[in-house]
Each structure stands twice: as structure tokens, then as C-alpha cells.
Amino acid sequence: MQKYSDRLSYYVMILPGLVLLIAFTFVPLFYSVIAFQKFNPALGIQNSPWVGLENFLYIFRVRDAQQVFFNTVFIAVMKIILLELAAITFALLLNDLRFLRVKRAVQTMVYLPHFLSWVILAGILRTILARNGLLNDFLGLFGIGPVYFLGRPDVFPWVIILSDVWKEFGFEAILYLAALTAIDPTLYEVAELDGANRFQKMWYISVPGILPTIVLVASLSLGNILNAGFDQIFNLYSPIVYSTGDILDTYVYRVGLIQGQYSIGTAVGLLKTVVSLILIGISYWIAGKFANYRIF
Amino acid sequence: MITSKRLQDRLIDGLIALFLLTLGISTLLPLINTLAISLSERAAVSAGMVKLTPVGFNLTAYEYILQDMKFWRAFGISVLRVVLGGLLNFTLAVLTAFPLSRSEKAFPGRNIFIWMFVFGMILNVGIVPWYLTIAQYKLIDTIWALVLPGAVPIWNVIILMNFFRNIPKELDEAARIDGASPWQLLWHIYLPTSLPALATITLFSIVGHWNSFFDGLILMNNPDNYPLQTYIQQLVIADRPILHGGQAQLMVKLSNATLNAAKLFVAMIPILIIYPFLQRYFVKGIMLGAVKE
Structure with a gap:
């Protein structure tokens, strides 16, 4: 009983x-059927006219949408690559540092931005990146600038990519630091007896030691290549830089909620949902196969 | 030879330390710049003279914020959503994770349920149908719109479920023989042994709720209902003058830049207060998610 x-x-x-x-x-998934309607809030889901795939055909016709898709993938992929490179380099150097106090102080400093919201950080960045802001002052020392970081379409994506690296590299390094501490210390001792120097030890012991973690992070990142960072871009972009800075999520927000084209916004969103789902599925499969990773 | 090698080694140690310290400090420079601006006088800020130390030190911006009812109202809504949302997240994470940590035999349907939750987690529903659903439930302009849609923190559920499953079965069986019900088991054995994991997921929730602004922006029509991050977003980023209120009268002494910097800084304070705990638990928490075999 x-x-x-x-x-x-x-x-x-x-x-x-x-x-x-x-x-x-x-x-909400069920509500996504309005992607196949010409949805009118006054008529509701039951009475809005069905239009088949018209909204999707429309998306593939407009140039905007193609550009937005390209921007999204470009920003997301560059973020992943540069963020991981920065995090790995940082973790390797920090692991090599022998002064424990300095180590702890550095960690405290670099983890902090991870916990602050993009609203706060965007507020701060707008000041730093202004014409007479801190960064232009610094570049001025080398005779560069002033650069309109947030107003130039060619520069804007890099501002997004690099400010994301700034916010996250420290926190991202935690995974690699954990993998580094798990490496058997006798490996380093043996290498030292064989006359390996610091950088040889790093390259031949530390890097292979964290390789499984690198493979894991890389495969899980695959599920994120349509997420270029809504909160960040939404708080830093402006119409001047839409050509290179507008991403799927910001586009859906403007078209779907601000302009009230619910069906078009939903159709773009639904495409993203489906593609993301497939990518995440593949990424979990790769992570399971090559890095022995399972979420449960 | 040996001494010169050791000397060289020390030198490299010093260089790495110096490099990492410089990197760490540079990471914080933007924050220091904002703090300095918030403490400086109008003319210096407008002229772009304030870098890392305040020019014409004064606390006018903070005195102003103390009396700014719109700011504190938004602050209060944020505190409310953190408390209410945090409690909901905690309760639902525990109640969902515990049955899912049982075997399919003890809890028939467990395997289907877990796949439903995982599917729900990786399914990123578009913002438009999401908004329409919440509007349909008549939650717009209520605090529930900010806490109910994300009330089941699925990633935390998985972390907690994995943690529960690593608790030795012997404890479980001993309590069973004494006739303990699942509720007693959860309350007397599983919760007390999971304190680090519970602390971690609670901190995740608190930071998440404190930092979100977008739900406040689209689900609150009346600016009086904005949580703090949304209020700041509209004020500082979107520059909506509605929200400035009586700010104009003070402009003789203060610049908008100073006042905004001070608001950014005050909004950071709760995170800075819990930061020591965050550092202790998050670092562990990030590792809790993975299953080790």
C-alpha cells in the first residue's frame, strides 16, 4: 500500500x-500557429484568416531578413571563438601563477561583470565609448580616433563581440580552471625532470589536459549560434547600425511587437525555434559522443 | 647556471602576475569610471574631464536619488520580484526535482516527465506567442507576469535532480523502513543534505530576477510598474523623459550623466553585496550541472 x-x-x-x-x-508553442495566419488581435486565433506559408515566403523575399540572419550568425560565432580563446589563455596563465593572493584577487576582479545586467553594463559602456570617453582617451594616446564606436556599422559588431568577451571571459575560464586542477601533478614533475620549461609544460600537458573541456564547450556552443545576445545588442544599438547590428531577436521584437506584425514576428521566431532545437539536439549528441556529457 | 635559471623563472612569475593584475584592474576600469562620474560636479562631467577619480567631489546625485520616489518604487518592485520569484523558483525546483530523482519504477511516468521538462528548456518559444499567451492570461501590469512565466527554473531542476541522485541510497532506505513518506524524506533527509546545491540555485534565481529588464518592458504597460532594471533601461538607454520627473529642477547642480551614473551604481549595490556568496557558490555550481560517471 x-x-x-x-x-x-x-x-x-x-x-x-x-x-x-x-x-x-x-x-505559447500552440499560439505559434499564428505564423500560418494573417493574425488580427481583434479576431483572435479562431477567426483570423489562414494564409499557409505566405509569411515564411515573405521572410525569404525581404533582404532585411537575410542580412539579419547573417549578422546573427557572424556575431554569435565570433563571440564563441574569441570568448573561448580568451578564457583558455586566461585560465592557463592563472593556473601558472604561484602567488595565491594575487590569483584570488584577479579572480574576484574578472568574475564581477558576469553578474551585472546588460542594462547596467550598456549604461556604463555608452559612457566609456563616447567621443570623450575613457576608451577614446586611451586610443588618443596612440594618435587613434576619436572613434564613434556605437555609430559606425563597420565597428559596431566588434564592439558587441569584444564587450561580451570583457563581460564573460573570467567566468568562462572557471570550467577550464577546474579541468586544469584535475590534471595529475606528477605529469608536471616528470616533465620538469626531463628539462621542459614552463611553456612546454603548458603546451604539452595543460592544453591536452583541458582538450576534453574545449571539445565539450565547442559542441555545446553549436546550440547557441542563433543567439547573438538580445539584451546586449538591444541596449547598445540604434538605427544607424541596424545594417550590421540587427539580429534575429531584435528584429522579431521590432517587427512583431513594436510594429504589431504579429504573424511575421512569429514566423521568424518559429523558424529560429525549430532550427535552434535541431542544433541543440545535435550539440547534445556530439557532446555525449565525444565528451561523455549527459545532462541527466 | 641553476641560480640564473631560477632567477629567470621568478622574473616570468612576476611578469605573469603583473599582466594578470593589469588585466583584472582593466576589467574594472569602466565601473570605476562610472562611480567617479556619479561623484563629480556638473561642469567637469560635461567637459569629459572625469576619468578614474571624481572631479569636484560631491554627493548631490545620491542625495537626489534618496528622495526620488520613482526610483525607489522601481527598486521596491525589483525587491518584490526577487523575493516572490525566488521563493517560487526555490519551491518549484525542489518539488519538481525530487520526484524526478526517483526511478521509473518508484514513480511511473518519470521518464516522460523529464523529457517534457528538458524539451521545455531547450525549446525557445518566440517572443510574440509568449507575449500573447501572457496577455491572454490577463497578467499584464501585474507582478505575476514577472514571476510566473519563469517560475519553473528547469536548469536548476536538473542540477538539483542530479544532486539528489548522488545522495547515498542507504539514507533513503533506512528512512523507508521507519515508514517515512516521500514528504518526510524530502524534508528531513534530502533538503538538509543538499544545502550547497540549494544555495547555488537560489543565488542563480536572485541574480536572474534582479537583472531582468525585458519582461518588465513588454509586460508592463504602465511605467509605474517597471522593475528597477527596466526603469533604468528606459531612463538611461532609451532616454524616455517621462521618467525624469522632477529631475529638471536639479539640473543646475547636476548633469543627467552624473545622476544616471549614480543610478547605475545604486542598482549594482545589491549584486555587490551578495558577490562574496556568488563567488563561493557559483564557482561550484557551474560544475554541478554535469553528470560525472
Whole structure:
């Protein structure tokens, strides 16, 4: 009998979570059918006219959407590459540092931006990147500038990519630092007896030691190549830089919610949802196969 | 030979330390610049003279913020959403993770449920249907719009579930023989042994709720209902004058830049206060997510 009352308890426990999951994830998924309608809020889902794939055909016709797709992938991929390179280099150097106090102080300093919101950081960056801001002052020392960082389409994507590296490289390094501490210290001792110098030890022991982590992060990143960072770009961009800075998420927000073209916004969003789902599926599969990673 | 090699080694040690310290400090320079601006006088800020130390030190901006009801109202809404949202996240994470940590035999349907949750996590529903759903539920302009849609933190559920599954089965079985119900098991054994994981996921929730601005922006029509991040976003980034209120009268002594910098800084303070805990738990927490076999 205990078995049945136990089961009942488990069902009672999971019920609230399940109801909320359905209400806020699966119901919106159902609402996505408006991508196949010419949705009119006054008529509602039941009475809005069905238009088949017209919204999707429209998306593929407009030049905007292609540019936006390119911007998204470009920014996301460059972010992943540069962020991981910075994090790996930083972790290797920090691991090599023998002064524990300095190590801890540096960690405290570089982890902080990760916890601050992009609203706050964008507010700060707008000041730093202004014509008479801190960064232009610094570049001025070398006779460069002033550069209009947030107003030049050719510069803007790099501002986004590099400011993301600034915010996240320290925190991203945690994974690699953990992998580095797991390396057997006798490997370094043996290498030292063989006359290996510091950088040889780094290259021949540390780097292979964190290779599984690099493979894992790289494969999981695949699921993120359509996420270029909405919060960040939304708070830093302006119409001047839409040509290179507008991404899928900001485009959906403007077209779907601001201009009220619900069906077009939903169609773009739905395409993104489906492609992301496939990419995440593939990335989990790769991570499981090559890095032995399982989420549960 | 040996001494010169050792000397060279020390030198490289010193150089790495110096490089990393410079890097660490540079990471914080933008924040220091903002703090300096918030403490400087109008003329110096307008002329772009303030770098890393305040020019014409004064606390006028902070005195102004102390009396700014719009700011504190938004601050209060943020505190409310952190408390309410944090409690909801915590309760739902525990209640969902515990049954999912059982075997399929003890809890039939467990495997289907876990796939539903994982599917829900990786499914990124578009913003438009998401908004329409919440509008349909009549949650717009209520605090529930900020806490209910994200009330089940699925990633935290998975972290906690993995943690629960690593708790020795012997504890479980001993309590079973004494006739403990699942509720008693959860309350007396699983929660007390999972404190580090619980602390981690709670901190995740607090930071997440404090930092979100976008839900406030699209789900609140009335600016009086904005949480702090949304209020700051509209004031500093979108530059919506509605929100300045009585700010204009003070402009003789203060510049907008100073006042905005001070607001940014005050909004950072709660994070700075919990930062020591964040550092202790997040660093562990980031590793909790993965299953080790």
C-alpha cells in the first residue's frame, strides 16, 4: 500500500511544475500557429484568416531578413571563438601563477561583470565609448580616433563581440580552471625532470589536459549560434547600425511587437525555434559522443 | 647556471602576475569610471574631464536619488520580484526535482516527465506567442507576469535532480523502513543534505530576477510598474523623459550623466553585496550541472 500512497505524493509534487510548464511553454508553442495566419488581435486565433506559408515566403523575399540572419550568425560565432580563446589563455596563465593572493584577487576582479545586467553594463559602456570617453582617451594616446564606436556599422559588431568577451571571459575560464586542477601533478614533475620549461609544460600537458573541456564547450556552443545576445545588442544599438547590428531577436521584437506584425514576428521566431532545437539536439549528441556529457 | 635559471623563472612569475593584475584592474576600469562620474560636479562631467577619480567631489546625485520616489518604487518592485520569484523558483525546483530523482519504477511516468521538462528548456518559444499567451492570461501590469512565466527554473531542476541522485541510497532506505513518506524524506533527509546545491540555485534565481529588464518592458504597460532594471533601461538607454520627473529642477547642480551614473551604481549595490556568496557558490555550481560517471 505504501507504494501507491508514495506514487500519489510524487504526482502531487510534480503537478504545479507541470502545469506551469504547459501554461508558459507549451501553450505559447500552440499560439505559434499564428505564423500560418494573417493574425488580427481583434479576431483572435479562431477567426483570423489562414494564409499557409505566405509569411515564411515573405521572410525569404525581404533582404532585411537575410542580412539579419547573417549578422546573427557572424556575431554569435565570433563571440564563441574569441570568448573561448580568451578564457583558455586566461585560465592557463592563472593556473601558472604561484602567488595565491594575487590569483584570488584577479579572480574576484574578472568574475564581477558576469553578474551585472546588460542594462547596467550598456549604461556604463555608452559612457566609456563616447567621443570623450575613457576608451577614446586611451586610443588618443596612440594618435587613434576619436572613434564613434556605437555609430559606425563597420565597428559596431566588434564592439558587441569584444564587450561580451570583457563581460564573460573570467567566468568562462572557471570550467577550464577546474579541468586544469584535475590534471595529475606528477605529469608536471616528470616533465620538469626531463628539462621542459614552463611553456612546454603548458603546451604539452595543460592544453591536452583541458582538450576534453574545449571539445565539450565547442559542441555545446553549436546550440547557441542563433543567439547573438538580445539584451546586449538591444541596449547598445540604434538605427544607424541596424545594417550590421540587427539580429534575429531584435528584429522579431521590432517587427512583431513594436510594429504589431504579429504573424511575421512569429514566423521568424518559429523558424529560429525549430532550427535552434535541431542544433541543440545535435550539440547534445556530439557532446555525449565525444565528451561523455549527459545532462541527466 | 641553476641560480640564473631560477632567477629567470621568478622574473616570468612576476611578469605573469603583473599582466594578470593589469588585466583584472582593466576589467574594472569602466565601473570605476562610472562611480567617479556619479561623484563629480556638473561642469567637469560635461567637459569629459572625469576619468578614474571624481572631479569636484560631491554627493548631490545620491542625495537626489534618496528622495526620488520613482526610483525607489522601481527598486521596491525589483525587491518584490526577487523575493516572490525566488521563493517560487526555490519551491518549484525542489518539488519538481525530487520526484524526478526517483526511478521509473518508484514513480511511473518519470521518464516522460523529464523529457517534457528538458524539451521545455531547450525549446525557445518566440517572443510574440509568449507575449500573447501572457496577455491572454490577463497578467499584464501585474507582478505575476514577472514571476510566473519563469517560475519553473528547469536548469536548476536538473542540477538539483542530479544532486539528489548522488545522495547515498542507504539514507533513503533506512528512512523507508521507519515508514517515512516521500514528504518526510524530502524534508528531513534530502533538503538538509543538499544545502550547497540549494544555495547555488537560489543565488542563480536572485541574480536572474534582479537583472531582468525585458519582461518588465513588454509586460508592463504602465511605467509605474517597471522593475528597477527596466526603469533604468528606459531612463538611461532609451532616454524616455517621462521618467525624469522632477529631475529638471536639479539640473543646475547636476548633469543627467552624473545622476544616471549614480543610478547605475545604486542598482549594482545589491549584486555587490551578495558577490562574496556568488563567488563561493557559483564557482561550484557551474560544475554541478554535469553528470560525472
